[in-house]
Amino acid sequence: MNADVPVVRSELRGAIALVTIDNPPVNAASLAVRTELKTAIERLGNQPDVGAIVIACAGRTFTAGADIREFGKPLVPPILFETCAAIEACPKPVVAAVHGTALGGGFEIALASHARLMKRDARLGLPEVKIGQAPGAGGTQRLPRIIGLAKTIDVVTTGRMIAADEALSLGIVDQVVDNDVVDAALAHAQTLVGTRPTRTCDRQVPPFDQAEIDQVIKDVDKRARGQQSPGEAARLVLAAARMSVPEGVALEREVFARLVVSQQGQALRHIFLAERAAAKVDGLENAKPIDIRHVGVAGAGTMGAGIAVALADAGYKVTVVERDEAAVAAGRARIEGLYARLQKSGRLDEASLRERLSRVELAGTLQAFAPCDLVIEAVFDDLEVKRTLFGALSKIVRPDAILATNTSYLNPDFIADAATNPQRIIGMHFFAPANVMRLLEVVRMAQTSPDVLATALAVARKLRKLAIASGVCPGFIGNRIYAMYRRQCEYMLEEGAQPRDIDDAMESFGLPMGPFRVFDMSGLEIAWAQRKRLAPTRDPRERYVDIADQLCEQGHFGQKTGAGWYRYDNGVRSDHPLVRELIDKAVTRRGGERTTFTAEDIRIRLIAAMACEGAKILREGIAARASDIDLVFVNGYGWPSWLGGPMFQADQIGAKRILAEIEQMQTRDGPGWEADAVIVEAAQSRGPMFPAAL
Ligand code: COA
Numbered sequence: 001m002n003a004d005v006p007v008v009r010s011e012l013r014g015a016i017a018l019v020t021i022d023n024p025p026v027n028a029a030s031l032a033v034r035t036e037l038k039t040a041i042e043r044l045g046n047q048p049d050v051g052a053i054v055i056a057c058a059g060r061t062f063t064a065g066a067d068i069r070e071f072g073k074p075l076v077p078p079i080l081f082e083t084c085a086a087i088e089a090c091p092k093p094v095v096a097a098v099h100g101t102a103l104g105g106g107f108e109i110a111l112a113s114h115a116r117l118m119k120r121d122a123r124l125g126l127p128e129v130k131i132g133q134a135p136g137a138g139g140t141q142r143l144p145r146i147i148g149l150a151k152t153i154d155v156v157t158t159g160r161m162i163a164a165d166e167a168l169s170l171g172i173v174d175q176v177v178d179n180d181v182v183d184a185a186l187a188h189a190q191t192l193v194g195t196r197p198t199r200t201c202d203r204q205v206p207p208f209d210q211a212e213i214d215q216v217i218k219d220v221d222k223r224a225r226g227q228q229s230p231g232e233a234a235r236l237v238l239a240a241a242r243m244s245v246p247e248g249v250a251l252e253r254e255v256f257a258r259l260v261v262s263q264q265g266q267a268l269r270h271i272f273l274a275e276r277a278a279a280k281v282d283g284l285e286n287a288k289p290i291d292i293r294h295v296g297v298a299g300a301g302t303m304g305a306g307i308a309v310a311l312a313d314a315g316y317k318v319t320v321v322e323r324d325e326a327a328v329a330a331g332r333a334r335i336e337g338l339y340a341r342l343q344k345s346g347r348l349d350e351a352s353l354r355e356r357l358s359r360v361e362l363a364g365t366l367q368a369f370a371p372c373d374l375v376i377e378a379v380f381d382d383l384e385v386k387r388t389l390f391g392a393l394s395k396i397v398r399p400d401a402i403l404a405t406n407t408s409y410l411n412p413d414f415i416a417d418a419a420t421n422p423q424r425i426i427g428m429h430f431f432a433p434a435n436v437m438r439l440l441e442v443v444r445m446a447q448t449s450p451d452v453l454a455t456a457l458a459v460a461r462k463l464r465k466l467a468i469a470s471g472v473c474p475g476f477i478g479n480r481i482y483a484m485y486r487r488q489c490e491y492m493l494e495e496g497a498q499p500r501d502i503d504d505a506m507e508s509f510g511l512p513m514g515p516f517r518v519f520d521m522s523g524l525e526i527a528w529a530q531r532k533r534l535a536p537t538r539d540p541r542e543r544y545v546d547i548a549d550q551l552c553e554q555g556h557f558g559q560k561t562g563a564g565w566y567r568y569d570n571g572v573r574s575d576h577p578l579v580r581e582l583i584d585k586a587v588t589r590r591g592g593e594r595t596t597f598t599a600e601d602i603r604i605r606l607i608a609a610m611a612c613e614g615a616k617i618l619r620e621g622i623a624a625r626a627s628d629i630d631l632v633f634v635n636g637y638g639w640p641s642w643l644g645g646p647m648f649q650a651d652q653i654g655a656k657r658i659l660a661e662i663e664q665m666q667t668r669d670g671p672g673w674e675a676d677a678v679i680v681e682a683a684q685s686r687g688p689m690f691p692a693a694l
Pocket of ligand 1: 025026028061064065066067068069101103104105127128131133273276277
């Protein structure tokens with residue numbers, strides 16, 4: 001933004017001053033906005049010909065809150081709470097006219113105003129916890145004075161949006177407006193001319209039950225699973241009951257100062273900006289997405305059924321094809337089962353269920369795909385099966401229809417090769433359960449056309465998935481890095497660690513479940529089959545640990561068989577003697593030396609393994625940026641967003657330490673563990689390896 005161009009303008013409409021914030025794209029409350037708004041309110045408040053003031057915003061939305069890009073840098077006054085204090089103290093009534101979303105500081109500006117009007121489709125919220133913060137401009141102090149402690153705690157700890165109807169019934173807004181909200185606010189302001197402004201800070205917090213609130217706060221901490229900001233925000237709200245707004249705001253400032261420099265705060269801001277960066281994919285400047293309405297899904301196994309449900313949820317017409325009548329019936333049952341579960345959990349009512357199911361048809365012949373604009377295959381992960389399918393599909397669908405493969409490990413270029421028009425082939429790698437997991441790796445192949453890539457990204461958006469563009473390599477971004485993580489986990493067993501040591505270390509770091517517990521939950525047999533397939537081509541110099549193979553040979557396929565890396569008795573997990581025995585033998589075979597691992601040793605080693613592979617993936621151009629890799633792990637592999645992802649964490653550990661770890665892997669574990677130049681250079685310069693998207 002050009003410093004000379006004002007971002008706040010004011011004009012007189014009779015006795016009403018209309019103050020408009022105009023700071024595209026989302027009217028963030030930058031230094032210029034804070035300064036100019038405060039100056040305008042102070043000036044107009046003392047101007048004799050002004051009877052009342054309306055604050056509105058230009059463009060698509062009311063202000064989206066503090067400027068996230070200013071966080072972490074020294075904040076230059078006026079800070080937003082000072083601007084809000086000036087609004088609340090204004091001797092003339094101030095009316096906020098909200099359209100779009102009034103979020104964070106935007107909502108706080110509205111709360112500091114003396115009256116609020118909102119458009120029917122507008123929404124309000126205090127989403128600061130999502131970027132590791134708590135509201136910092138009076139939100140935790142003014143809102144409870146209007147809606148009480150318990151409801152405010154809900155709003156600030158979930159960061160959820162409040163729609164117009166709810167805002168009106170809670171008394172947050174004075175009016176919901178169907179037409180022009182600024183016109184309505186001007187008219188409302190006119191009725192307030194000559195009246196004393198009603199200030200939220202003069203109100204008392206409504207009575208509450210202390211024991212009930214204490215329980216609510218306990219529940220918040222439990223639900224936050226290690227994330228700090230929700231608990232901090234809840235405790236700020238509680239403070240509103242015992243102090244004045246200025247005192248409470250001072251407390252908000254202390255919490256803000258602490259959270260803004262915290263690792264969680266940085267991680268969450270990194271993830272927020274990473275998501276915006278991921279949406280920008282190179283080479284699509286002139287691409288035109290194709291209109292997709294009818295989507296085919298080949299295969300109605302677990303993955304195909306999940307994909308079909310995701311598509312139907314997003315409003316697509318869906319045709320699912322299975323090979324014969326029995327498979328069609330099983331597929332239908334699977335899809336209906338997924339919906340039944342949603343209905344049972346209360347997330348879907350009967351009418352929506354019927355409506356969504358009515359969009360899905362099942363058939364036993366590939367000819368049913370003829371009218372589809374896009375067909376996604378989710379059949380058995382076998383190259384010949386998929387090649388045959390693509391060859392057949394090429395003859396059935398329209399020449400401009402898109403064919404997508406959901407393969408996880410096969411080279412999609414070899415699949416595309418079997419189609420008559422490889423430009424319209426793309427990879428769409430869903431993560432199970434496909435109707436739940438947010439990640440979608442969109443794999444751009446050698447010949448994929450920009451229009452086809454742009455279409456797949458548009459479909460992902462409609463599915464409300466986070467699309468990460470990936471190049472072609474075994475396992476794409478996520479599974480390729482995960483494979484190296486898994487290898488280091490197994491290497492540590494051979495050096496004397498128990499699965500429990502590694503799981504506990506990664507869970508205390510913040511992962512919801514340690515790696516071996518995840519392996520047991522997903523089943524060990526698929527990775528076993530994959531290892532057997534790759535065995536003939538494996539580099540003989542590569543370090544290979546066969547404990548997992550031996551477990552599989554003994555029928556340990558994980559939780560569903562009662563045994564895997566652990567034993568499961570009626571769902572209760574305990575260490576398995578066979579695992580300990582196999583580890584002891586492996587240690588002896590390797591020379592008998594046992595390493596004692598601390599939780600920190602384990603964490604650093606595993607993150608170093610991921611950083612090592614991540615750097616290669618970036619060098620090869622498979623992922624466009626390190627932050628894309630972080631998003632893959634946050635949205636597809638259960639990493640909490642407040643950890644910021646493995647690349648972010650690698651930089652928190654520091655390049656020097658990561659490099660030392662990788663050098664040990666190189667000497668100890670053989671080929672595949674060379675440190676990329678970006679890590680070596682960062683270690684020398686003490687700079688970041690993977691600069692965060694801050
Ligand atoms: N500060 C700085 N920049 C912001 C911002 C903020 N608070 N909110 C959004 N932006 C930027 C985005 O980074 C993006 O920039 P880019 O175009 O350079 O990538 C641009 O504004 C558009 O945002 P985007 O999220 O892509 O638009 P949208 O229309 O999908 O959503 C919002 C708009 C406001 C709902 C969404 O951006 C949002 O939730 N913002 C965060 C609000 C928030 O947390 N406020 C509290 C801050 S303490």
